[in-house]
Amino acid sequence: MDTSRLLELPDELLLIWHAHRTEILLSTGVLLAIVRLLVHWRGRKAKIALTPPIGTPTDEKPRFETEITPEKAVVQDVSIGESPLQKRRTPRRVKGTRNLRKSEAEMPVVERIQPYVFYFSLGGSTRAQAEKLTASSVDENEAMLPPHLLDLTEIDYEDYFISPPKQPASGTASFYSILIPSYNIDTELSNFLSHLEETHHDFRIDTAPLSGLAGYSVFGFGDQQEWPTEQEGYCTQAIEVDRWMARLTGRKRAFPLGMGDVKGDELEHRLEDWRRGVHNIMVDVSQGKGLGDGISGSGDAVESDDEDDVDYDDGETVISKPRKGTTGDLEDLKAPIPVDFTTTSKTTSTPKEMVPKTSPTYTNLTKQGYTIVGSHSGVKICRWTKSALRGRGSCYKFSFYGIASHLCMEATPSLSCSNKCVFCWRHGTNPVGTTWRWTVDPPDMIFQGMKQGHYQKIKILRGVPGVRSERFSEAMRIRHCALSLVGEPIFYPHINELLAMLHREHISSFLVCNAQHPDQLAALGPVTQLYVSIDASNKDSLRRIDRPLHRDFWERFIRCMNILREKRFTHRTVFRLTLVKGFNIEEEAAGYADLVERALPAFVEVKGVTYCGTSTAAGAGLSMQNVPFYEEVKAFVLALEAELNRRGLDYGIGAEHAHSCCILLADRNRFYVKGEDGISRWHTIIDYQKFFQCVEYGKPFSPEDYVGRPTPEWALWGNGGFDPRDERVDRKGKPKNDAPPKPKIVPAVTDIDEITPVEAAAEVVKETPKEPVGTDQLLGRQYQRTLQMRKQLIERNRTSRVVEI
Ligand SMILES: Cc1cc2nc3c(=O)[nH]c(=O)nc-3n(C[C@H](O)[C@H](O)[C@H](O)COP(=O)(O)O)c2cc1C
Numbered sequence: 001m002d003t004s005r006l007l008e009l010p011d012e013l014l015l016i017w018h019a020h021r022t023e024i025l026l027s028t029g030v031l032l033a034i035v036r037l038l039v040h041w042r043g044r045k046a047k048i049a050l051t052p053p054i055g056t057p058t059d060e061k062p063r064f065e066t067e068i069t070p071e072k073a074v075v076q077d078v079s080i081g082e083s084p085l086q087k088r089r090t091p092r093r094v095k096g097t098r099n100l101r102k103s104e105a106e107m108p109v110v111e112r113i114q115p116y117v118f119y120f121s122l123g124g125s126t127r128a129q130a131e132k133l134t135a136s137s138v139d140e141n142e143a144m145l146p147p148h149l150l151d152l153t154e155i156d157y158e159d160y161f162i163s164p165p166k167q168p169a170s171g172t173a174s175f176y177s178i179l180i181p182s183y184n185i186d187t188e189l190s191n192f193l194s195h196l197e198e199t200h201h202d203f204r205i206d207t208a209p210l211s212g213l214a215g216y217s218v219f220g221f222g223d224q225q226e227w228p229t230e231q232e233g234y235c236t237q238a239i240e241v242d243r244w245m246a247r248l249t250g251r252k253r254a255f256p257l258g259m260g261d262v263k264g265d266e267l268e269h270r271l272e273d274w275r276r277g278v279h280n281i282m283v284d285v286s287q288g289k290g291l292g293d294g295i296s297g298s299g300d301a302v303e304s305d306d307e308d309d310v311d312y313d314d315g316e317t318v319i320s321k322p323r324k325g326t327t328g329d330l331e332d333l334k335a336p337i338p339v340d341f342t343t344t345s346k347t348t349s350t351p352k353e354m355v356p357k358t359s360p361t362y363t364n365l366t367k368q369g370y371t372i373v374g375s376h377s378g379v380k381i382c383r384w385t386k387s388a389l390r391g392r393g394s395c396y397k398f399s400f401y402g403i404a405s406h407l408c409m410e411a412t413p414s415l416s417c418s419n420k421c422v423f424c425w426r427h428g429t430n431p432v433g434t435t436w437r438w439t440v441d442p443p444d445m446i447f448q449g450m451k452q453g454h455y456q457k458i459k460i461l462r463g464v465p466g467v468r469s470e471r472f473s474e475a476m477r478i479r480h481c482a483l484s485l486v487g488e489p490i491f492y493p494h495i496n497e498l499l500a501m502l503h504r505e506h507i508s509s510f511l512v513c514n515a516q517h518p519d520q521l522a523a524l525g526p527v528t529q530l531y532v533s534i535d536a537s538n539k540d541s542l543r544r545i546d547r548p549l550h551r552d553f554w555e556r557f558i559r560c561m562n563i564l565r566e567k568r569f570t571h572r573t574v575f576r577l578t579l580v581k582g583f584n585i586e587e588e589a590a591g592y593a594d595l596v597e598r599a600l601p602a603f604v605e606v607k608g609v610t611y612c613g614t615s616t617a618a619g620a621g622l623s624m625q626n627v628p629f630y631e632e633v634k635a636f637v638l639a640l641e642a643e644l645n646r647r648g649l650d651y652g653i654g655a656e657h658a659h660s661c662c663i664l665l666a667d668r669n670r671f672y673v674k675g676e677d678g679i680s681r682w683h684t685i686i687d688y689q690k691f692f693q694c695v696e697y698g699k700p701f702s703p704e705d706y707v708g709r710p711t712p713e714w715a716l717w718g719n720g721g722f723d724p725r726d727e728r729v730d731r732k733g734k735p736k737n738d739a740p741p742k743p744k745i746v747p748a749v750t751d752i753d754e755i756t757p758v759e760a761a762a763e764v765v766k767e768t769p770k771e772p773v774g775t776d777q778l779l780g781r782q783y784q785r786t787l788q789m790r791k792q793l794i795e796r797n798r799t800s801r802v803v804e805i
């Protein structure tokens with residue numbers, strides 16, 4: 001090479017630098033950033049690889065096998081499933097295994113179960129039950145080893161309640177059944193409880209040192225004559241043991257806590273239910289099914305009663321639904337804009353799936369907790385189902401019609417709707433359309449899928465704190481189906497076949513439709529109760545509120561009213577009014593009375609719209625201000641009743657559920673029945689067995705053929721409507737002592753014909769007027785008062801805007 005040119009190179013490089021230094025600096029920066037990202041990405045990949053996805057086979061040794069023996073344990077690192085790098089970082093521990101709660105995949109393969117039955121007994125009765133249980137637990141199944149029966153006073157807690165006992169054969173997991181009475185005096189049980197608590201708090205021990213167990217369940221014996229409720233001490237120590245075990249095992253409650261009253265009639269039955277439930281779970285686990293369809297037990301180790309996860313989708317109308325850090329609040333997350341299929345006629349020649357698995361709608365709905373069945377149906381557990389499972393009350397349909405919420409499945413065969421109601425929090429996510437243009441799934445596939453989805457979700461709830469074992473067992477047999485989840489069920493072309501399948505399995509049906517499909521309504525076969533949503537009393541309001549897709553929406557609506565009038569002889573028809581303040585309450589009582597006069601429904605359910613948290617329906621002009629107070633709902637119902645009575649329509653208030661702001665008006669001619677004692681009572685409850693008999697008989701029948709027993713006293717107007725056997729709690733799970741005031745307006749067994757609505761209203765506002773006043777005057781006063789209350793409340797709740805539903 002020419003040396004002179006070589007000598008010029010530095011100068012040339014300098015020149016290049018001066019001419020292009022910005023570009024050089026920029027590209028070096030970009031290059032460095034890429035290298036940095038690559039290094040970071042490779043690191044993440046390596047970390048993720050340590051935790052294989054659920055179901056991925058793993059070469060790791062089962063956790064039981066690697067359990068640390070006391071001799072080795074003194075200062076030994078826990079090394080299961082960790083890289084050498086992580087191993088160095090892991091704090092040194094005295095004993096126990098790492099809590100792998102979140103990593104299902106790291107669970108060892110369980111091939112056999114070693115059951116342990118622990119008991120405590122002073123008087124001997126619990127010992128006798130534990131012995132019986134152990135004897136009956138011997139199973140032919142090879143995967144179930146013979147159980148060990150252990151007296152808590154005779155064992156060393158360290159052997160069983162600091163880490164699980166070591167099993168001789170690999171693949172064997174221990175399962176604890178704990179039977180204990182409660183004593184409000186100092187006994188060995190108190191020591192046991194202190195041990196559990198101390199173990200949990202011992203900083204040298206993992207907070208969940210028993211997470212290696214396959215599962216646990218507790219059954220408590222108590223005396224309900226002396227300690228009638230849990231608050232008063234019934235089974236307190238069993239409840240405590242159950243809580244501590246949930247913490248120590250890292251939420252491995254395999255079956256809900258069972259409780260039995262030693263002086264009651266149901267002890268044997270409850271114990272047997274619990275035993276069977278626990279046994280089935282053990283078999284499931286031994287077959288590698290885990291504690292609940294892929295989850296490692298569902299109890300929350302924190303065991304708080306915080307219901308952050310409360311699902312507000314109860315099939316009722318809500319303004320909005322906030323969710324912390326999830327995609328629940330779809331509008332906030334810019335959910336896909338709904339497709340109006342009415343405008344896409346050219347593209348609909350070949351039917352497509354309504355909600356394909358790959359669609360954002362599918363993702364959004366499943367994130368919200370829906371199980372999508374096939375391509376257009378869905379099922380979801382409603383919050384009342386959860387509440388009833390925990391003994392915290394059922395929805396208003398229990399008070400009005402006798403449907404226990406833990407026996408209810410909420411589903412829809414059509415996720416699509418022909419309205420875009422302003423208060424439906426799902427609008428913005430679901431498909432809409434005026435006609436069915438999608439592929440149609442067969443009804444039997446939908447029915448099986450719904451049941452499967454429902455049971456799967458119920459099973460997941462078995463570990464939730466407070467779930468009552470007997471209710472959990474009952475919930476494994478669906479008794480009722482609310483076809484009201486979302487969308488328009490009547491839209492589904494095989495709705496009658498689907499209903500028939502429900503009835504054949506003695507599952508009653510409530511179907512809610514939106515009064516936009518008169519032809520389908522006219523063709524509808526038997527259904528236990530047929531609802532029509534009445535969101536407005538006139539054309540303009542309906543357009544504003546329901547935002548229907550059909551241009552002839554009002555004509556369709558009125559046709560549906562006329563069809564309902566005919567159907568009143570064959571169906572239990574119900575108007576469902578959802579009151580939204582500022583939209584459809586004011587000045588409309590007379591308009592609603594017109595509609596009732598036209599359709600003559602058996603019932604009119606009036607419910608205040610539900611608001612849960614920060615409103616995302618703000619775009620539609622809705623906020624907390626639109627939620628009516630119960631007093632306002634009452635006032636509206638009284639006005640409507642007065643208006644109906646004025647027209648000679650004999651409707652009266654049959655029941656109420658103040659808890660969810662809901663009141664039931666019923667046709668007195670049909671449902672206010674004189675008993676054998678000559679006294680008239682409301683009979684809004686349904687006789688479900690009679691309904692199934694009528695269906696099976698195959699001849700036409702009328703709603704009067706399956707009128708059930710009298711409405712319970714506690715559900716009657718003025719008594720609040722909350723079943724006294726359940727416990728009322730607030731959102732934090734704390735008992736509520738502020739039961740709604742109980743103005744005794746309508747004595748349960750007197751003839752209410754004597755009481756005029758005006759007098760009743762006067763009772764409610766507790767301002768008995770000196771001179772008779774008109775309903776309007778009275779309502780005016782009530783509005784003034786409730787407005788005042790509203791202002792005060794809004795002021796108080798400025799920061800935490802939550803209204804109980
Ligand atoms: C002194 C005493 C205190 C009790 N305290 C409670 C209690 O606080 N809560 C409860 O539900 N039952 C309580 N019971 C009822 C026992 O839990 C019940 O009788 C149980 O069956 C006793 O079981 P055992 O015979 O195995 O000891 C108590 C019984 C006694 C004798």
Ligand code: SF4
Nearest residue numbers: 315382395405408410
């Ligand atoms: S009827 Fe069923 S789905 Fe509807 S709120 Fe009650 S329990 Fe929930």
